Amino acid sequence: MSDTIEATERVEPAPAGRPSRSILRRVGEEFLRRREASVLVVAVGLGVYFASAHPAFLTEPNLVNISQATAPAAIIAAGMVLVLVSGEIDLSVGVVAALAPFNMHYLIDYYSVPAIPAILLVLLISAAIGFINGAVTVFLKVPSFVTTLGTLYLITGVVLTTSHAYPVPIPPETEGTIRTWLGAAPWSTLIWCLLIVGFFHVLLTRTPWGLHTIAVGGNLLGATEAGIRAGRIKIGNFMMVSTLGGFAGILEAFRINTIDPNIGGGTQIMFIAVSAAVIGGTALAGGSGTVLGAFLGALVLAELQNGMNLIGISANPYFLILGIAILVSMIANVYLSRLRRAGRV
Amino acid sequence: MAADGSGEALRVEHVAKRFGGVTALADVNLHLAKGEVLGLIGDNGAGKSTLIKILCGFHQPDAGKLSVAGEEVVLRSVDHARSLGIDTVYQDLALVNELTVYHNMFLNRELVRWPLLHNRRMRRLAREHLDDMGVNIPSVDVEVAKLSGGQRQAIAVARSVYTEAKILLLDEPLAAMGAKEGALILDLVRELKAKGDVSVIIIAHNYGQILEVCDRINLLQHGSITFDKPTSETSVQELTDLVVAEYRAARTQKLRPDPSTDARPAPGR
Amino acid sequence: MSKVDPVVEQAVDTLGLNKVTRRRLLGGVGLTSASLAASALLAACTNNDDKKSTAAAAGAGDFPSTPKWKFVFVCHVTTNSFFTPTQYGAQDACSLLNCEFQFTGSKDSIVAEMVNATNTAISAKADGIALAVVDKDAFRAPVDKALDAGIPVVSYNADGARDDKGTNRLAYIGQGLYESGFALGQRAIEAGLDSGEVVGFIATPGALNIQPRIDGASDAIKQSGKSLKFTPVGTNADVPKGLSIIDAYAQGHSNLAGMLAVDAGSTSSVGQVVQKYKMRDKGLKVAGGFDLVPETLNAINGGSLDFTIDQQPYLQGFLPVLYLYLYKLSGGLIFPSETNTGLLFVTKDNVKPYLETKTRFEGSSTEQQVVPRSGAIAHA
Numbered sequence: 001m002s003d004t005i006e007a008t009e010r011v012e013p014a015p016a017g018r019p020s021r022s023i024l025r026r027v028g029e030e031f032l033r034r035r036e037a038s039v040l041v042v043a044v045g046l047g048v049y050f051a052s053a054h055p056a057f058l059t060e061p062n063l064v065n066i067s068q069a070t071a072p073a074a075i076i077a078a079g080m081v082l083v084l085v086s087g088e089i090d091l092s093v094g095v096v097a098a099l100a101p102f103n104m105h106y107l108i109d110y111y112s113v114p115a116i117p118a119i120l121l122v123l124l125i126s127a128a129i130g131f132i133n134g135a136v137t138v139f140l141k142v143p144s145f146v147t148t149l150g151t152l153y154l155i156t157g158v159v160l161t162t163s164h165a166y167p168v169p170i171p172p173e174t175e176g177t178i179r180t181w182l183g184a185a186p187w188s189t190l191i192w193c194l195l196i197v198g199f200f201h202v203l204l205t206r207t208p209w210g211l212h213t214i215a216v217g218g219n220l221l222g223a224t225e226a227g228i229r230a231g232r233i234k235i236g237n238f239m240m241v242s243t244l245g246g247f248a249g250i251l252e253a254f255r256i257n258t259i260d261p262n263i264g265g266g267t268q269i270m271f272i273a274v275s276a277a278v279i280g281g282t283a284l285a286g287g288s289g290t291v292l293g294a295f296l297g298a299l300v301l302a303e304l305q306n307g308m309n310l311i312g313i314s315a316n317p318y319f320l321i322l323g324i325a326i327l328v329s330m331i332a333n334v335y336l337s338r339l340r341r342a343g344r345v
Numbered sequence: 346m347a348a349d350g351s352g353e354a355l356r357v358e359h360v361a362k363r364f365g366g367v368t369a370l371a372d373v374n375l376h377l378a379k380g381e382v383l384g385l386i387g388d389n390g391a392g393k394s395t396l397i398k399i400l401c402g403f404h405q406p407d408a409g410k411l412s413v414a415g416e417e418v419v420l421r422s423v424d425h426a427r428s429l430g431i432d433t434v435y436q437d438l439a440l441v442n443e444l445t446v447y448h449n450m451f452l453n454r455e456l457v458r459w460p461l462l463h464n465r466r467m468r469r470l471a472r473e474h475l476d477d478m479g480v481n482i483p484s485v486d487v488e489v490a491k492l493s494g495g496q497r498q499a500i501a502v503a504r505s506v507y508t509e510a511k512i513l514l515l516d517e518p519l520a521a522m523g524a525k526e527g528a529l530i531l532d533l534v535r536e537l538k539a540k541g542d543v544s545v546i547i548i549a550h551n552y553g554q555i556l557e558v559c560d561r562i563n564l565l566q567h568g569s570i571t572f573d574k575p576t577s578e579t580s581v582q583e584l585t586d587l588v589v590a591e592y593r594a595a596r597t598q599k600l601r602p603d604p605s606t607d608a609r610p611a612p613g614r
Numbered sequence: 615m616s617k618v619d620p621v622v623e624q625a626v627d628t629l630g631l632n633k634v635t636r637r638r639l640l641g642g643v644g645l646t647s648a649s650l651a652a653s654a655l656l657a658a659c660t661n662n663d664d665k666k667s668t669a670a671a672a673g674a675g676d677f678p679s680t681p682k683w684k685f686v687f688v689c690h691v692t693t694n695s696f697f698t699p700t701q702y703g704a705q706d707a708c709s710l711l712n713c714e715f716q717f718t719g720s721k722d723s724i725v726a727e728m729v730n731a732t733n734t735a736i737s738a739k740a741d742g743i744a745l746a747v748v749d750k751d752a753f754r755a756p757v758d759k760a761l762d763a764g765i766p767v768v769s770y771n772a773d774g775a776r777d778d779k780g781t782n783r784l785a786y787i788g789q790g791l792y793e794s795g796f797a798l799g800q801r802a803i804e805a806g807l808d809s810g811e812v813v814g815f816i817a818t819p820g821a822l823n824i825q826p827r828i829d830g831a832s833d834a835i836k837q838s839g840k841s842l843k844f845t846p847v848g849t850n851a852d853v854p855k856g857l858s859i860i861d862a863y864a865q866g867h868s869n870l871a872g873m874l875a876v877d878a879g880s881t882s883s884v885g886q887v888v889q890k891y892k893m894r895d896k897g898l899k900v901a902g903g904f905d906l907v908p909e910t911l912n913a914i915n916g917g918s919l920d921f922t923i924d925q926q927p928y929l930q931g932f933l934p935v936l937y938l939y940l941y942k943l944s945g946g947l948i949f950p951s952e953t954n955t956g957l958l959f960v961t962k963d964n965v966k967p968y969l970e971t972k973t974r975f976e977g978s979s980t981e982q983q984v985v986p987r988s989g990a991i992a993h994a
Contacts, residue, residue: 009704054738069730087989128503135568160693160848167725168819169751206462208455213450222439227453252726258751260725261820288443312684314701314717315692 035281036293038336042329043300050307057310064186068255069302070295071189072097074250076273077294078200078278079241084277085204086237087217087286088144090133092151094270096126096242097249099159101170101259104164104250108171115173119182123246129155131244134235144238150266159261168259183254192251193295196244201291213237218287272301279330300329352379352416354512354544355400355431360409361568362395366460370393371568373409377512380541382534384555384576385548387565388588392575393548397514400546402426413512430511436520438501442490446482447471447487451500474507475500479536481529494528499533506543513537515547519554527554534558552581564588667713678945682714683741685938688731689719689933690748690751690772690823692701692852696927699977700771703931706974706982713741722746722820725749725853732756736763742938744787746772748822750780751806757781766941768950770930780822782943787933789925791823794957795830795876798902798923801959802872803834805900805920808872811843812900815860819848827876827904832879837929842871853879860887868896878910882921885913894918906960906968906976914965925960926960928975 051058061201064199076093083090100122107118133151137144184188204210215223224230248269253259278284279300280293304325313321349411357375361368369392377383387393388503398404400411402420410417413429420426440449447464448455450471456463471485480499482492489497498518505513535558537543550554555562556576564572564587572587631723668823673679687704689697695844697717704715716735723816729752735743736759747753747769759783760767771788774780802812816828820949828846835844847863849856854986860883873888875881881903888894888901902921903910913919937950960968967987972979 017814056738058439059737062734065730065733068733072726110719121762143503144865160534160819164820167749167751167822202461203431206464207460208457208462211444211455211462216450218441218443219437219439222437223452224730225435225437225439256726256729256752257755258725260749260752262722262724268722275825287441303877305730306734309718310738311730312714312716312738313714316717317719319693319721 002019004159009041021073026103036290036296038333039280039293040298041336042332043303045332046300046307046329050303050310053307054310056158057307062310066302066306067190067193068188069305070298071193072252072282073269073272073276074165074295074298075196075248075251076194076241076245076269077276077298078197078291079237079244080273080284080291081280081291081294082200082204082210082213082237082278083144083234083241084282084284085286086213086234086290087138088234089148089237089274089284090130090241091145091148092129092133092155092239092269093148093241093245093273094267095152095155095159096129096245097252097262097269099155100126100246100249101253102163102168102261103160104174104253105168105171105259108160108173111343115171119178119250122250123243126246128137130239131235133242134231134238138231138239149160162263167261167286170253170257170259171296174254177255183251184257189251189255192247196247197291197295204289204291209233209236214287216220272298274328276301279326279333281333304329353377354379354381354413355398356412356415357400358412359407360399362392362399362407364405368568370406373565373569375563375570377544377546378556379544380526381539381561382538382547382559384547384559384562385546385565386550386552386555386562386584386588390564391565392568393565394516397474397516397546400426400512401431401514409486415461416570427508427510430509431590432505432508432510432512433514433516434498434501434505436517438497439491440497443488445486445488446475446492446500447485449500450474450507452504454508465521475503477493478503478506478533480533493526494522495529498522498526502530502533506537511543513543513545515545517548517550519549519551527551551586556581556584569589578601616695627929641911677711677870679814679945680939681938682712683942685713685742685744685935686731686735686738686740687715687717687719687770687934688727688728688735688745689717689742690723690728690746690821691721692717692719692756693721694851695907695977696877697931699928699975700931702974702977702980703928703933704935705931707932707935707939711935713939715935716740719746723748723821725752727969729753729756734762736760736765738765739763741942742934743767744770744934744938745783746770746782746823747774747780747783748772750774750778750822753781757783766938766946766950768934768937770934771927772821775822776829777825785937785952787937787950787953788930788955789957790954791826792924794904794923795827796834797830797957797959798827798874798876798904799831799834799838801921802831802837802874802900802902803840805902805907806837807840807842807872807900810843810897810899811867811869812842812844812872812874813863813867813870814844814846815849815856815863815873815875815884815903816846817849817856817877817880818851819846824876827909831874831876849880849883851879851881856880857883857886858910860884864888864891870898872900873898874901877903878905878907881905881919882907882913884918885910885919887914888918891918908978911960911965911969914962915969917962921959921961924956924960926955926958927955927977929955 056062076097078092080093103122103125104118107121108115109114113121129151134149136142136147144164204213212223212228212233215228215234220230276297277289277294280290280295280297282289282294304322308318308321353376355377357373360370360373362370373396385393399406402423402425410489411420412418413431418429441452447468451467456467468485475482475485480503482496489500502515518530531554534545534547537545538558547555547559559576561573561575562579562584563570691697693757708715723749723873732743732745732753733756736756743765745753745757745767757767767783768785768787769781769783773786773788776792814828814831816824819825832844832846833887835842849859850975860880864887873884884901884903886909888898900952901919903919904923904925906922906924914922930967933953940948941950968976972983973983973985974980
């Protein structure tokens with residue numbers, strides 16, 4: 001009837017003249033809903049701060065510097081997220097990264113293996129180390145912290161004794177294209193990093209493997225009851241992170257043009273990878289995580305290191321300020337997460 | 346799978362189970378008709394969980410035999426039992442908090458458009474199935490952590506049903522649940538009963554609630570079924586008296602050294 | 615009238631004389647004019663100094679004013695106490711020359727971090743870079759990049775390997791590494807080593823700033839022809855960990871004839887261990903090492919250690935700043951020169967002044983002071 005028609009007309013939604021605002025708000029909400037939003041805000045905030053503090057921050061050469069500092073940690077962090085989500089941790093990945101270029105050197109210079117097969121073989125060896133980590137953790141039921149602590153020292157010993165702790169030059173067979181593609185070219189490490197981060201993000205969020213990893217970390221008993229082979233998932237993830245460690249080690253060696261027994265700093269790069277994962281939103285206890293967040297976390301740490309160097313902070317106060325900066329970044333991160341969760345339905 | 350025509354889903358004959366010196370089950374005889382809902386009661390430590398674990402293939406009995414749909418079987422493993430249509434919903438529900446409803450529904454049975462998950466299809470099917478079963482979940486995209494206990498329980502049950510379980514074993518589904526949430530589960534079980542092709546055994550302590558949905562009640566006492574009556578012929582009072590009397594008798598007699606019974610205090614009612 | 619120096623004219627003007635007197639003064643007539651002139655000139659000189667200094671107030675000393683140049687030191691163990699006097703030296707040079715410096719790099723000898731820091735310095739358009747070249751391959755490209763960008767680069771404390779400098783840096787400021795190790799070995803032999811086991815401790819084996827030393831020591835001992843067995847042992851960049859390692863070694867090898875060390879941390883730990891087990895009473899003939907950490911000096915004074923070698927880390931900070939400044943000031947005309955910062959043996963005879971004074975030069979005090987010295991200077 002005319003009454004009802006009138007009524008419906010009057011009830012038409014109000015913001016008919018401002019569609020753009022509601023779309024913007026919806027995009028904004030969608031963005032904030034993602035757990036990576038908070039660490040992205042921190043990364044952008046730091047970028048803005050350093051860009052205003054020093055004109056060289058956003059120049060191309062410096063962006064290359066930042067990308068080269070982000071890449072190795074982000075590559076390892078991508079695998080570390082899966083390990084952490086499944087409820088474990090790998091402390092040995094840093095020294096696997098140090099060992100890999102040495103293995104490449106032995107294979108090429110002592111056993112005359114051609115370059116590319118040598119590199120593939122090195123990645124295989126790294127995966128084997130990951131398998132050992134996983135097998136000891138799953139079958140012998142040793143907590144992964146302890147297992148990988150053991151392999152950390154074991155492999156450190158292997159690196160030091162076989163190399164006599166001398167740095168070693170890059171094998172000449174790898175000069176040229178191989179070296180350029182695997183780290184020497186300015187953006188190459190970043191390209192590899194983005195490819196790997198993208199792959200592992202999809203693996204975690206859109207494949208059964210990722211789903212099962214989350215299940216194993218979130219409810220091990222339940223996952224097993226549902227028939228998921230938890231042991232296989234864990235071992236697989238350990239193998240993947242070790243392989244990534246080996247790859248990152250090779251990239252770094254090609255980038256700085258030397259094979260340095262210290263390349264992992266023992267625990268330095270592993271620690272940065274775990275920190276990147278945690279800053280990015282992965283829970284140390286397992287069950288939830290994000291690979292994109294870990295990449296952003298590595299970016300945050302690289303920005304801090306690079307930005308502070310640019311500003312001119314010397315070594316001793318550097319650590320003080322790094323500590324404060326990490327705390328502030330993390331507090332901002334947690335606070336933003338809380339806001340995000342509160343705003344959620 | 347030859348049927349003997351009687352519509353019997355499960356038969357347990359003279360099943361016994363010992364753990365070291367402790368006799369958990371002495372001589373259990375139980376049957377379950379197709380589409381029937383059987384309530385299994387008994388005091389703590391009477392061996393209900395053990396019986397369930399034998400029925401789902403987790404434990405092997407020391408004596409006796411099991412028949413599924415009229416055919417004798419030896420359940421080698423949980424997977425084997427599942428393949429025969431026997432599924433259990435444990436107290437911990439086997440749900441992963443971080444995952445959505447539809448991912449949990451399809452856990453370890455995910456639909457894949459290789460190599461990626463076929464989320465859209467799973468979402469749709471999960472929605473359909475839950476609607477079918479009359480389970481009221483507002484959205485299948487929600488993480489199960491955000492649901493109430495009753496809703497989580499419902500999803501766990503729905504999952505088992507969806508995987509074509511013919512015999513569903515529910516281990517204390519009403520534990521730690523308020524009246525409203527418990528009602529949700531009971532509604533679900535009623536739905537299953539109405540459909541007629543799933544048989545259910547429920548272990549519970551809340552006699553009022555299980556009398557509402559069960560067709561028959563079995564009491565497990567002293568390692569065997571000592572009471573077997575249709576619900577129409579019994580009452581909450583009778584069941585309570587039976588259980589409490591048995592408990593009191595066991596305390597005074599101390600004939601059967603059953604450390605599990607002695608060790609636990611009487612549950613307050 | 616001969617041309618009058620404008621300075622003199624200015625001086626006269628300060629007297630405020632009338633025109634006539636002024637002309638007469640400038641003409642140089644009479645005693646009055648002479649004395650006036652003298653006093654005027656004296657006054658003028660003082661004024662002139664002020665005028666000169668106000669004109670060039672930003673410049674250091676007599677130098678013209680220069681922008682506050684920034685020099686970046688890239689170090690491999692930034693927080694190691696050995697480099698504390700180096701930082702003081704750089705600081706003092708910078709205050710002198712109105713520059714500033716940044717001390718960065720890696721805490722744990724991670725070459726990748728040092729390369730990153732160098733690249734960042736280049737991006738930041740630093741005015742000069744001082745780099746401890748602890749790897750003979752990794753720094754070639756960054757240093758070339760810096761030089762291509764017009765940034766002068768010198769190396770300090772470490773300069774690649776013996777046979778391969780590893781970079782195209784303009785000069786090296788530091789100690790001859792192999793030579794100092796060789797001298798260490800020679801001195802040990804002179805001090806009475808003739809047979810037995812000698813152990814050489816090295817914090818980070820392979821590191822190019824100390825490995826050549828132990829190579830030198832090993833060669834010196836080998837070339838001596840005596841029946842000595844030299845064993846190099848790695849300790850740790852972390853000094854307390856190194857101490858445990860040295861302690862354990864000493865316990866396991868009770869009849870050592872000589873204990874040498876080639877870095878600051880290991881040397882002080884050797885001193886401590888020798889004292890703890892009273893090894894001088896048990897057949898240890900010689901113990902010595904490098905650098906002037908306080909524990910080391912005490913050990914020398916107490917007799918546990920025979921000698922240590924002073925590398926003068928203060929100069930390793932001071933001189934690079936000086937050279938880089940002069941390079942920039944002179945547009946490259948003054949080129950940094952290879953500088954051996956010294957190879958001085960500190961023994962019980964001359965350890966006193968090191969012990970008694972706490973100075974910036976040794977890193978034990980931040981105070982600026984003049985250290986008094988009197989008497990003859992020891993010589994051969």
